[in-house]
Amino acid sequence: MVERLSIIGVGLIGGSFALAARRAGLVREIVGYGRRAANLQLARERGAIDRIAATVGEAADGADVILLAAPVGVCVALARELRPHAPADAVLTDVGSVKGGLVPALEHAWGTGAWVVGAHPIAGSEQTTVAAARADLFIGRRCVLTPTAATRPAAVALVRGLWEGVGARVEEMDAHRHDELLARVSHAPHVVAYALVDAVAAWAHGADALAHAGTGFADTTRVAGSAPELWRDIVLANAPAVRAALAEFGVALATFDDAIARGDGPALDALMGRARTARERVGGGA
Amino acid sequence: MVERLSIIGVGLIGGSFALAARRAGLVREIVGYGRRAANLQLARERGAIDRIAATVGEAADGADVILLAAPVGVCVALARELRPHAPADAVLTDVGSVKGGLVPALEHAWGTGAWVVGAHPIAGSEQTTVAAARADLFIGRRCVLTPTAATRPAAVALVRGLWEGVGARVEEMDAHRHDELLARVSHAPHVVAYALVDAVAAWAHGADALAHAGTGFADTTRVAGSAPELWRDIVLANAPAVRAALAEFGVALATFDDAIARGDGPALDALMGRARTARERVGGGA
Numbered sequence: 001m002v003e004r005l006s007i008i009g010v011g012l013i014g015g016s017f018a019l020a021a022r023r024a025g026l027v028r029e030i031v032g033y034g035r036r037a038a039n040l041q042l043a044r045e046r047g048a049i050d051r052i053a054a055t056v057g058e059a060a061d062g063a064d065v066i067l068l069a070a071p072v073g074v075c076v077a078l079a080r081e082l083r084p085h086a087p088a089d090a091v092l093t094d095v096g097s098v099k100g101g102l103v104p105a106l107e108h109a110w111g112t113g114a115w116v117v118g119a120h121p122i123a124g125s126e127q128t129t130v131a132a133a134r135a136d137l138f139i140g141r142r143c144v145l146t147p148t149a150a151t152r153p154a155a156v157a158l159v160r161g162l163w164e165g166v167g168a169r170v171e172e173m174d175a176h177r178h179d180e181l182l183a184r185v186s187h188a189p190h191v192v193a194y195a196l197v198d199a200v201a202a203w204a205h206g207a208d209a210l211a212h213a214g215t216g217f218a219d220t221t222r223v224a225g226s227a228p229e230l231w232r233d234i235v236l237a238n239a240p241a242v243r244a245a246l247a248e249f250g251v252a253l254a255t256f257d258d259a260i261a262r263g264d265g266p267a268l269d270a271l272m273g274r275a276r277t278a279r280e281r282v283g284g285g286a
Numbered sequence: 287m288v289e290r291l292s293i294i295g296v297g298l299i300g301g302s303f304a305l306a307a308r309r310a311g312l313v314r315e316i317v318g319y320g321r322r323a324a325n326l327q328l329a330r331e332r333g334a335i336d337r338i339a340a341t342v343g344e345a346a347d348g349a350d351v352i353l354l355a356a357p358v359g360v361c362v363a364l365a366r367e368l369r370p371h372a373p374a375d376a377v378l379t380d381v382g383s384v385k386g387g388l389v390p391a392l393e394h395a396w397g398t399g400a401w402v403v404g405a406h407p408i409a410g411s412e413q414t415t416v417a418a419a420r421a422d423l424f425i426g427r428r429c430v431l432t433p434t435a436a437t438r439p440a441a442v443a444l445v446r447g448l449w450e451g452v453g454a455r456v457e458e459m460d461a462h463r464h465d466e467l468l469a470r471v472s473h474a475p476h477v478v479a480y481a482l483v484d485a486v487a488a489w490a491h492g493a494d495a496l497a498h499a500g501t502g503f504a505d506t507t508r509v510a511g512s513a514p515e516l517w518r519d520i521v522l523a524n525a526p527a528v529r530a531a532l533a534e535f536g537v538a539l540a541t542f543d544d545a546i547a548r549g550d551g552p553a554l555d556a557l558m559g560r561a562r563t564a565r566e567r568v569g570g571g572a
Binding site for chain 2: 141
């Protein structure tokens with residue numbers, strides 16, 4: 001059992017982790033820190049956190065584990081602020097959707113890689129506040145840990161135990177490999193969804209078209225309802241892989257477009273059939 | 287009240303219309319015709335249809351309204367087969383996702399445009415069988431009617447009454463305009479979703495990537511689970527508009543990609559924010 005867990009950023013992910021960890025009896029005390037007082041109060045009312053830390057120093061003080069559940073773009077700065085106030089052997093972990101550049105930066109900010117464990121629970125939605133937090137959010141979902149050569153096995157075991165304790169399927173992976181995979185199935189698809197809405201809206205009769213969209217378009221573009229301040233940073237932090245994924249997608253799309261241009265029904269049938277079959281391998285919520 | 291309604295193709299849309307029309311007391315007898323005996327039997331067991339027509343002739347015989355709910359690619363051939371067996375003043379209507387080329391072809395096959403009413407209920411899912419049919423599928427959904435100069439107002443009124451009777455919000459629109467709008471919010475997005483899955487599957491580590499997809503990717507690509515034999519024909523029947531929509535999307539995507547290449551956070555933020563705001567105007571299921 002963890003004596004004191006501090007969660008920095010008590011939104012959908014941080015809040016859900018808190019609710020789940022408490023329900024599973026994994027922690028004695030949960031401290032919450034964040035930018036928005038109203039959100040933190042709601043987190044306390046919902047029983048996600050025991051108390052609100054007024055300052056970064058208070059959040060770090062005596063923490064056994066510090067969970068960074070803030071936007072990717074501010075994690076390193078937060079780690080730097082937390083460091084002087086945290087116990088020397090406090091475990092720092094995160095939930096960021098990119099790991100390659102982030103984990104070494106966190107290790108540097110923490111002064112050592114020994115107690116830093118990069119983590120990415122593949123769960124969430126376009127909603128980001130603690131109001132949407134659920135204790136069962138991680139059950140059956142994957143959580144990727146990206147330890148480095150510097151990470152102490154004991155720190156990995158502790159973080160693994162927490163994620164397994166809230167029901168996630170934990171695996172370890174090289175951070176670069178994680179970013180390559182997630183660029184394909186998350187980061188680039190977010191860009192595609194945003195661009196799809198943007199293209200329709202920019203069209204001469206865009207407003208009329210959007211008004212005639214059905215549930216299919218709503219599904220396809222659901223992630224374009226995600227917060228730009230989160231996804232801007234994720235996409236930029238993983239720019240080379242995201243751009244590679246977009247280029248691959250462009251090639252695939254051109255193949256479909258060519259078949260349409262030729263009026264080639266059999267080719268289109270085969271392409272669509274191949275994609276439909278591949279989609280059966282999709283993990284979450286397929 | 288319609289005395290006899292014949293539904294050609296009793297799948298998700300045809301079956302749901304039958305269930306809804308019966309519940310609303312809009313028809314006395316519903317006859318079903320289709321390719322798959324097991325599906326028709328299920329439609330009868332579910333109470334969607336009163337009896338199964340063994341032949342096209344039987345389906346047309348004495349019908350006041352014939353609803354073509356078959357794939358777009360076979361509707362004209364079916365209309366031609368039905369014509370000799372149907373009453374002279376039987377109303378022929380359809381549910382096709384494209385209207386521009388289809389409606390004139392149906393008018394031609396029917397020998398007159400007087401009793402042909404093109405219709406497109408904007409509802410459905412990637413499931414296509416009568417097992418998924420629901421009496422409430424059309425409640426609050428749009429249904430676009432595309433009458434031509436040849437269409438008798440009485441025929442339009444009858445078809446309008448049926449769709450309003452099952453809860454749809456009916457509007458009339460030029461068929462070409464309908465196809466331009468739907469290319470943007472339905473046809474091209476289907477192609478995008480298929481291509482997105484196909485690109486990931488074709489990537490060197492595609493299987494691993496798909497296994498790490500979360501609910502976001504599942505949503506974005508849900509319509510890639512749609513039947514290729516339906517969407518191949520829809521896309522080809524509306525090829526110029528679909529290709530125009532894909533080109534517009536390509537421009538939008540390139541704008542996002544440029545911002546990523548420049549590492550331009552503010553530009554990406556603005557683009558994503560603009561798309562997110564536009565998405566709030568999406569109709570169905572947003």
